[in-house]
Amino acid sequence: MKNAIRLALSAPGSASATAPDWILLLPAGDITTRDGRPLRNVDPDAILASFLADQRDMPIDYEHATEVRAAQGLPAPAVGWIEELKVEAGEVFGRVAWTDEGRAAVEGRSYRYISPVVHLEPATKTVLRISSVALTNDPALYIKSLNRREAPETSEDTAMLKAIAKALKLTEAATEAEILSAIATQETEKQALSTRKPDPSVYVLRTEHDALVVTCSQLRAENKELKDAEAEKEVVALVDGAISEGKVIPAIRESELELCRAVGATKYKERLSKLSAVLTPGEDGRVRADPTKVVGKLDDAQKEMCRRLGISEEDYLKEIGTSA
Numbered sequence: 001m002k003n004a005i006r007l008a009l010s011a012p013g014s015a016s017a018t019a020p021d022w023i024l025l026l027p028a029g030d031i032t033t034r035d036g037r038p039l040r041n042v043d044p045d046a047i048l049a050s051f052l053a054d055q056r057d058m059p060i061d062y063e064h065a066t067e068v069r070a071a072q073g074l075p076a077p078a079v080g081w082i083e084e085l086k087v088e089a090g091e092v093f094g095r096v097a098w099t100d101e102g103r104a105a106v107e108g109r110s111y112r113y114i115s116p117v118v119h120l121e122p123a124t125k126t127v128l129r130i131s132s133v134a135l136t137n138d139p140a141l142y143i144k145s146l147n148r149r150e151a152p153e154t155s156e157d158t159a160m161l162k163a164i165a166k167a168l169k170l171t172e173a174a175t176e177a178e179i180l181s182a183i184a185t186q187e188t189e190k191q192a193l194s195t196r197k198p199d200p201s202v203y204v205l206r207t208e209h210d211a212l213v214v215t216c217s218q219l220r221a222e223n224k225e226l227k228d229a230e231a232e233k234e235v236v237a238l239v240d241g242a243i244s245e246g247k248v249i250p251a252i253r254e255s256e257l258e259l260c261r262a263v264g265a266t267k268y269k270e271r272l273s274k275l276s277a278v279l280t281p282g283e284d285g286r287v288r289a290d291p292t293k294v295v296g297k298l299d300d301a302q303k304e305m306c307r308r309l310g311i312s313e314e315d316y317l318k319e320i321g322t323s324a
Helices: 044-054 100-107 155-167 176-195 206-244 250-263 265-273 300-309 313-319
Strands: 022-026 029-032 038-041 058-062 080-088 091-098 113-121 126-136
Touching: 022 080, 022 113, 022 126, 044 080, 044 091, 044 126, 058 091, 091 100, 100 126, 155 176, 206 250, 206 265, 250 265, 300 313
Parallel strands: 038 126, 058 126
Antiparallel strands: 022 091, 029 038, 058 080, 080 091, 113 126
C-alpha cells in the first residue's frame, strides 16, 4: 500500500532475512495515513536538525511503549536505537543499532513494519520532528502523536472535546487544532496580564485608595456637623423671633424649638406666617398688664393661644404658673 512504511526486509517469505541497518522513517512530500489523515514531509532538514539538537539516540520499541507505557509509569524497554538520520530524495532514513531482542523480532518476522511518532505544525500539518519509532504490524502514521492506526474516536471523546470547546467559548464543532490554539492564546494573554504594569492615570495603589476613602468619610462627617450647626442656628432664630413678635410665649420656647426641628425651617416659617400676635412685644404671657384681668382666668388672647397649641386652659394655667 502506498505510504505504508515497511522495514527494508528481503522477500516476505524469507525467515533468514537480516534486520536492516537503515530503515525508511518518513516518505517525502504529502502523505495520507490509512485512516485518511494528511501530513507533510516538506522540510526533512528540519527533522534532522531537531534530532541533532536533541543530542540522544532515538528509541525503537514495541507498539509505541515509549509513548504509551512509559507515560503510565510502566516498563518500556527499547529494542533498538536510531543513532543517525539522513535524507535521500526528500525521504528520511534512520540508522539502527538493534538489540538482540529487536534483531530477533525483525528477523523472525514477529514484527514487519515500523511506525514513527511525528510532531506536526498544527496549521500546515508539516512534520517538525520524530521522537521515537515503534515496531508494529498495524502502521498508519496516525497524526495525533502515535503514527499507528487506532480505534475510531468514541462518543466519550467527542463529548469531552465539546465540553472543552464550550469552556473556551468555542463552538461545539471546534477542531482539536482550534482548541489547542485557543488554549495557547489564553496562556499568552495570562502571561501578558501578569507582566503588564498598571496605568497610573487609571489605577491607584490600594493604600492610597483606602486613605482617600477615610479622608472623604471625615470630610462628610465634618460637613454634616457644619450643616447641623447652621440648621440649629436658624431654628433658634425663628423661635426667638416668633417670641419677640408675640406669636409664641416664652414659656413654651423649648416645645417650639422641638417643633421647628421636627418640621423644618421652611414649614415652620409657613406656620408663623399664618399666626397673629397674642402678646405685645416683650410681654412674657405670665403676667399681663390688663387691670381688668381676673386671677386664675384666661383672657381672650390666652384662650386663642390654647387653641393654637391644642392644650387645655387648665394645663396652660399650670404652665404659666397662675393658680385657678
